[in-house]
Amino acid sequence: MRDLSQVWVYLSASPLLFLTLTLVAFQFGTFVYRKSGSKPWLNPVLLAVILLAALLIFTGTDYQTYFEGAQFVHFLLGPATVALAIPLYRQFQEVRRSALALTVSLVCGSLTAIVSAVGIGWLLGASKATLVSLAPKSVTAPVAMGITEQLGGLPSLTAVLVILTGITGAVFGPSLLSALGIRDWRARGLAMGTASHGIGTARALQVNEVAGAFAGLAMGLNALATAVLLPVLWRLVF
Amino acid sequence: MLASLTLILVCQLVGELTAGFFGLPVPGPVLGMVLLFLILGVRGRISEPLKATADGLLGHLSLLFIPAGVGVMAHLSLLEADWLPITVALLVSTLLTIAVTGFVMVRLDRMTGHTSTEADDA
Numbered sequence A: 001m002r003d004l005s006q007v008w009v010y011l012s013a014s015p016l017l018f019l020t021l022t023l024v025a026f027q028f029g030t031f032v033y034r035k036s037g038s039k040p041w042l043n044p045v046l047l048a049v050i051l052l053a054a055l056l057i058f059t060g061t062d063y064q065t066y067f068e069g070a071q072f073v074h075f076l077l078g079p080a081t082v083a084l085a086i087p088l089y090r091q092f093q094e095v096r097r098s099a100l101a102l103t104v105s106l107v108c109g110s111l112t113a114i115v116s117a118v119g120i121g122w123l124l125g126a127s128k129a130t131l132v133s134l135a136p137k138s139v140t141a142p143v144a145m146g147i148t149e150q151l152g153g154l155p156s157l158t159a160v161l162v163i164l165t166g167i168t169g170a171v172f173g174p175s176l177l178s179a180l181g182i183r184d185w186r187a188r189g190l191a192m193g194t195a196s197h198g199i200g201t202a203r204a205l206q207v208n209e210v211a212g213a214f215a216g217l218a219m220g221l222n223a224l225a226t227a228v229l230l231p232v233l234w235r236l237v238f
Numbered sequence B: 001m002l003a004s005l006t007l008i009l010v011c012q013l014v015g016e017l018t019a020g021f022f023g024l025p026v027p028g029p030v031l032g033m034v035l036l037f038l039i040l041g042v043r044g045r046i047s048e049p050l051k052a053t054a055d056g057l058l059g060h061l062s063l064l065f066i067p068a069g070v071g072v073m074a075h076l077s078l079l080e081a082d083w084l085p086i087t088v089a090l091l092v093s094t095l096l097t098i099a100v101t102g103f104v105m106v107r108l109d110r111m112t113g114h115t116s117t118e119a120d121d122a
Helices: A004-012 A015-035 A044-059 A063-075 A077-083 A085-094 A096-123 A128-134 A141-150 A155-179 A185-207 A209-237 B002-022 B028-043 B048-058 B061-081 B083-112
Strands: none
Touching: A004 A015, A015 A044, A015 A063, A015 B061, A044 A063, A044 A155, A044 B061, A063 A077, A063 B061, A077 A085, A077 A141, A077 B002, A077 B028, A077 B048, A077 B061, A085 A096, A085 A209, A085 B028, A085 B048, A096 A128, A096 A185, A096 A209, A096 B083, A128 A155, A128 B083, A141 A155, A141 A209, A141 B028, A141 B061, A155 A185, A155 B061, A155 B083, A185 A209, A185 B083, A209 B028, B002 B028, B002 B048, B061 B083
16 A cells, blocks of 8 residues: 555646545535525635645645646636626616616725725735735625736735625624615615625625625626726826 | 537637737726626527526636635735734725715615615614
8 A cells, every 4th residue: 555645746746636625625615604504704715715725734735736726716717707797787687777876876885995995904004915905805706806916916815805805794784784774675785795795795685685686786886897996096096 | 508608708808808908907807797798788688508607607606716715825924914904904994885885875866766675674
């Protein structure tokens, strides 16, 4: 029988191992999340990222080696972003009636998200790399990572911050909206989708279908709004 | 299915080329999304295979950002140095965004006189 470390050396040289481990870690995360009764703070992606990062550090594997396997999953981000046009189109048909109010609130929300995140980070002395990676935090991960990359930030940091933003919104959003006396389902959905993208949308959908549709649309439109607004704002300021 | 996947990839490619050629700061796939949205608008409907392909890609969307997320292990020192601004900015900015978006939407709705769909037990 061969030494276990020899088998590891053999396996880690092929993309199969880390591709498989990525899928396994995600399935495990999803399992834990469902078992918990879909608690927003037990996010499957966050669990998988922590597990995989711990495994890589523990085995002394560098990120490049991991990415050789994981790149097959990573590649699909681009086509998935394009495919967001389909739910966007579907929801667009449903919410046409409130188009003007929706657009104005969305742009206000989008600007608030960017300016407050960068402003607070800057006041508290965050580095420039952190600020760029923080700026698109309210946008769905594939788009946020694309924006960060174009502005010279760290897409991987953005991916994690985006997930944490989603969790924050999903955990505290509904009670905050109630405390503010915002009871309209459309406004509640729009707020959740604008601030905390897909994770917020999933949370809104758990509560109410109208809120879910508005949240999904807000997620798509905010991705678009931020992709256009943020690079322009960034060039004006820095 | 294959035709839909091709359509999606062509949109992405055109998006990437447009962004690269004109030096636009918008990510290529986002332009691809806009292009596909416009195509759907012209067609006036979503075909069954396209819907199936999109559902397949988006059904496990969150899986797709795990590889990039794991990359954060390379930036642990940055996280350690900036944990305070990151935590405060994330928390305050997210809650502020929810409040502003919801508040503006409710106000505008009242001004334009739309009937609202209110929560019973919000």
